[in-house]
Amino acid sequence: MSENQMSQMRSIDPAWAWKPFEPTSDQPWDRSAVSHLYRRAGFGMELSVIGEAVKREPAEVVGKLVSANRESTEFRSTADALAEATLAGGDPEKLSAAWVYRLLYTPNQLLEKTAILWHGHFATGAEKVKDARMMWNQNQLLRDHALGDFGSLVKKISQDPAMLVYLDWAVNRKAHPNENFARELMELFCLGEGNYSETDVLELARCFTGWEIKNKRFRKNRYQHDPGEKTVLGQNGDFDGEDGVRIVLDQPAMPLFVTRKLYRFFISDEPEPTDAFLQPLADLFRERDLQIAPVVERILGSNQFYSQHAIARKIKSPVELVMGMLRSLGATTNTQLVARGLLSIGQGLFFPPNVKGWDGGRAWINSSTLLGRSNLIADILDSDATRFDGKTLAEYLGEHDVQTTDEAMMYFEQCLLAAPLDEQAKDQLRHSTVSQPGDQDQQMRTLLHVMMSLPISQLG
Amino acid sequence: MNIHLNRRRFLRDSIGASAAIGVGTTLPECFAEAASTSIQSDERILVVVQMSGGNDGLNTIVPYADDDYRSARPKLAIPTSEVIRCDDHDGFHPAMTGLKELLQDGKFAAVRNVGYENPNRSHFESMDIWHTCRRKDEPRSDGWLGRFLDQQPAIAGGDVPALHLGREQQPTAVASTSVRVPTVKELAEFQLRGNNKDRLRELLETRPPATSLGDNPLLSFLESSTTSAIAASGRVTEAASSYQSDVIYPETDLGNKLRVVAQLIDAGLSTRIYYVQHDGFDTHAQQAATHDILLRQWSDAVTALVRDLDAHDHGGRVCVMTFSEFGRRVAENASEGTDHGAAGPMFLCGGAVKPGIHGKRPNLTDLQQGDLKHEHDFRQVYATVLRDWLGTDPATILGKDYESLRLFTS
Numbered sequence A: 001m002s003e004n005q006m007s008q009m010r011s012i013d014p015a016w017a018w019k020p021f022e023p024t025s026d027q028p029w030d031r032s033a034v035s036h037l038y039r040r041a042g043f044g045m046e047l048s049v050i051g052e053a054v055k056r057e058p059a060e061v062v063g064k065l066v067s068a069n070r071e072s073t074e075f076r077s078t079a080d081a082l083a084e085a086t087l088a089g090g091d092p093e094k095l096s097a098a099w100v101y102r103l104l105y106t107p108n109q110l111l112e113k114t115a116i117l118w119h120g121h122f123a124t125g126a127e128k129v130k131d132a133r134m135m136w137n138q139n140q141l142l143r144d145h146a147l148g149d150f151g152s153l154v155k156k157i158s159q160d161p162a163m164l165v166y167l168d169w170a171v172n173r174k175a176h177p178n179e180n181f182a183r184e185l186m187e188l189f190c191l192g193e194g195n196y197s198e199t200d201v202l203e204l205a206r207c208f209t210g211w212e213i214k215n216k217r218f219r220k221n222r223y224q225h226d227p228g229e230k231t232v233l234g235q236n237g238d239f240d241g242e243d244g245v246r247i248v249l250d251q252p253a254m255p256l257f258v259t260r261k262l263y264r265f266f267i268s269d270e271p272e273p274t275d276a277f278l279q280p281l282a283d284l285f286r287e288r289d290l291q292i293a294p295v296v297e298r299i300l301g302s303n304q305f306y307s308q309h310a311i312a313r314k315i316k317s318p319v320e321l322v323m324g325m326l327r328s329l330g331a332t333t334n335t336q337l338v339a340r341g342l343l344s345i346g347q348g349l350f351f352p353p354n355v356k357g358w359d360g361g362r363a364w365i366n367s368s369t370l371l372g373r374s375n376l377i378a379d380i381l382d383s384d385a386t387r388f389d390g391k392t393l394a395e396y397l398g399e400h401d402v403q404t405t406d407e408a409m410m411y412f413e414q415c416l417l418a419a420p421l422d423e424q425a426k427d428q429l430r431h432s433t434v435s436q437p438g439d440q441d442q443q444m445r446t447l448l449h450v451m452m453s454l455p456i457s458q459l460g
Numbered sequence B: 001m002n003i004h005l006n007r008r009r010f011l012r013d014s015i016g017a018s019a020a021i022g023v024g025t026t027l028p029e030c031f032a033e034a035a036s037t038s039i040q041s042d043e044r045i046l047v048v049v050q051m052s053g054g055n056d057g058l059n060t061i062v063p064y065a066d067d068d069y070r071s072a073r074p075k076l077a078i079p080t081s082e083v084i085r086c087d088d089h090d091g092f093h094p095a096m097t098g099l100k101e102l103l104q105d106g107k108f109a110a111v112r113n114v115g116y117e118n119p120n121r122s123h124f125e126s127m128d129i130w131h132t133c134r135r136k137d138e139p140r141s142d143g144w145l146g147r148f149l150d151q152q153p154a155i156a157g158g159d160v161p162a163l164h165l166g167r168e169q170q171p172t173a174v175a176s177t178s179v180r181v182p183t184v185k186e187l188a189e190f191q192l193r194g195n196n197k198d199r200l201r202e203l204l205e206t207r208p209p210a211t212s213l214g215d216n217p218l219l220s221f222l223e224s225s226t227t228s229a230i231a232a233s234g235r236v237t238e239a240a241s242s243y244q245s246d247v248i249y250p251e252t253d254l255g256n257k258l259r260v261v262a263q264l265i266d267a268g269l270s271t272r273i274y275y276v277q278h279d280g281f282d283t284h285a286q287q288a289a290t291h292d293i294l295l296r297q298w299s300d301a302v303t304a305l306v307r308d309l310d311a312h313d314h315g316g317r318v319c320v321m322t323f324s325e326f327g328r329r330v331a332e333n334a335s336e337g338t339d340h341g342a343a344g345p346m347f348l349c350g351g352a353v354k355p356g357i358h359g360k361r362p363n364l365t366d367l368q369q370g371d372l373k374h375e376h377d378f379r380q381v382y383a384t385v386l387r388d389w390l391g392t393d394p395a396t397i398l399g400k401d402y403e404s405l406r407l408f409t410s
Helices: A003-010 A031-040 A047-054 A058-067 A073-089 A092-105 A109-121 A132-145 A150-157 A161-166 A180-190 A198-207 A241-249 A253-266 A275-287 A292-300 A318-328 A335-344 A367-382 A393-399 A405-416 A423-434 A440-453 B002-016 B027-036 B067-072 B097-104 B123-132 B144-151 B197-206 B217-239 B253-266 B287-311 B378-389 B394-398
Strands: A211-214 A217-220 A230-232 A235-237 B045-052 B108-115 B162-165 B273-279 B318-324 B344-349 B356-358
Touching (some): A031 A047, A031 A405, A047 A405, A058 A292, A073 A132, A092 A132, A092 A318, A109 A253, A150 A180, A150 A241, A161 A211, A180 A198, A180 A241, A180 A253, A198 A230, A253 A275, A253 A292, A275 A292, A318 A335, A318 A367, A318 A405, A367 B217, A393 A440, A405 A440, A423 A440, A440 B197, B045 B253, B045 B287, B097 B108, B097 B287, B097 B344, B108 B378, B144 B273, B144 B394, B162 B253, B197 B217, B217 B253, B253 B287, B273 B287, B287 B318, B344 B378, B378 B394
Parallel strands (some): B045 B273, B045 B318, B162 B273
Antiparallel strands (some): A230 A235, B108 B344, B318 B344
16 A cells, blocks of 8 residues: 555545435535445446436435345345255355356445355355255345444354354364464454454353354353353453354444444545544444444445445456346346356355455455456356346347447446546557457457446446 | 477477466566576475474374373374384384385484474464464565565576476465466366367467556556466476376375475476465374375375486475474363464475484473473574575564574585
């Protein structure tokens, strides 16, 4: 991160930053601002929907997005029925495709996007858990709490079979407590490294003794619980696991730690905001009893969110890249192809790299993933299963009065790119697509592939 | 002979396909230079193997005669009868047969009790410390190998100065301010697909399309990364295509990666740093079986690499260095595993290492928070590798002078 960026960041007034967004001539509430909101609060939206939202007030659009914080019964039963068919086979790899189905069809994009945030936060990998049912149950847990109560999410995660198996915690005896969950609870889930001591790890681990997984279910084995007095984060008592979680959640470092994660996820990868800058959000989080929705609503409706510090200041995750293209163009495709493809470019759903989850930002990008991103887009566009509102790409665009290469370029630019292309870039694109062989549909797909492969298209 | 043919083909290819991976350098001049300057492919090379998750050093170089070792690990101590003995006190884990042979051939060295002051037991924080040589409160956007790369003059012929092979996230150790180190997941996939791939490559390679965005460091990063990816893609794939070897590598992830390293070295790439990761060492439960598999995979793959390089006359100019972010607790836990610890051994393999087990036998009774105290700072090993192997001044890279250890014969 450059000094320049740091000083820019320091010059922003937090009071201004977290106030409700007031459009200005520099930052108007226009198609590009709405498109930014839908990209960050989800994956992307068709231009017709964006056009409708421009006519409404920012706070109203954001409020509606956030209030849809539960899955409708109807959609859940369809998605679950499909997942059940997958679970019957017991193959964790196929779970990925079941999640991709939700990403492709959900009417609550913000909910699904936040579930991905928590999957990366409470990262649990199927290659170690090796039980599709456990992984799926955890996934539902993350979805049910995605915009709900963070405190109960942490409590449930601390007794979640998939998590405990992942952290080698299926058996935890008082004689030699396993430190792994206690450490990660403080380091990765709630407080951040530096906000606890090694003694806290040992003492907190004692609180959790006796917690185990038997027949794939959580239970407390009272014979293995260490009932003695412990000192955790400055508090003394004969604590059990629930006490341990409560003490960790009560730490002053907790709201800032979680808020920082939300900031990075929804606003920008870099530069890192200061504690003081995040404090208003952290205060809100504590005041609202650790409810996630109000903080997310504040973020998505803030001046900061629509400022130059947020727009085009994130690198798209693989899911954002692929789903962004598909959802912005009303497209559907082979969910298995997408699931495998996401894994190959670094974001296999149910397969995070380790307990810290995905670092995001620049870490998404390297030579292999850049080529892989372009190749995956090519594979999806070449697949017979890929349809745009049930049609070919050329037919879809035709229905939106898009006929020529230039019109298509403009259409893609508006719904897919975080920043406009300049004339020289457009010239190069014309040059490299118009001369391509093939019918109009082939040409449109080529143009889309090339645009999606540009460095700028990796910005969200 | 083979090597020279490969080099010549390389040179030819590098004129057509862009080669320089330097960020912000003007590519056409590099091509011109590449045509006129011969590639230096006799430079010394460092291959880094990262054991991710915290390797249990006590069960790797085993103090089998120490009673404290057995009492701390009633279930996990390696039975004396199974230890591969080096002397009356120390031996190797039974899976390390290949490395024992390398030791006998004078090509293996272990440095014991390597760590740092005030050890951190978080995987991520400790790994960051090993990668950047800096603590959390210091700025650390680059890694120790990245800083080494920054100091190297751009080599005409423009091969990538370092390469990370693997599907994991790129290690911070190779992060640099002036060069982008490519990550290559699989050679077969390291090429653009699609029916418009030639035009696309041209478009991405010539010059990234300009945009109306002002100073956006993320966009600059994406642009230079894209240029780097396109340039490396053609060269690396080509380099490995015609390799032949009699050495049989284990059919494991690590074995496959190290075979590619040998291919690229033999093809005459002027790349000096190769980085691979070997994951799975976080053995909190049921450690014995997992650790056996991991050490066997490591030992077999590294042994194959050293043998293969020897057979192709590169044995004297390649050093393979293995490290982990920490060792593990001395005492086993109740899940027949071990929790996060502190100091542990590092390993060097190759024709020029001073063979043997360096450093004192670990003291299993004088512990800090249940862990071994360190005898050597890991930066002493880095300093030795930088000065005595890569031939550069370590002080500027590591931030201060560290006393070298004698780990190389020349």
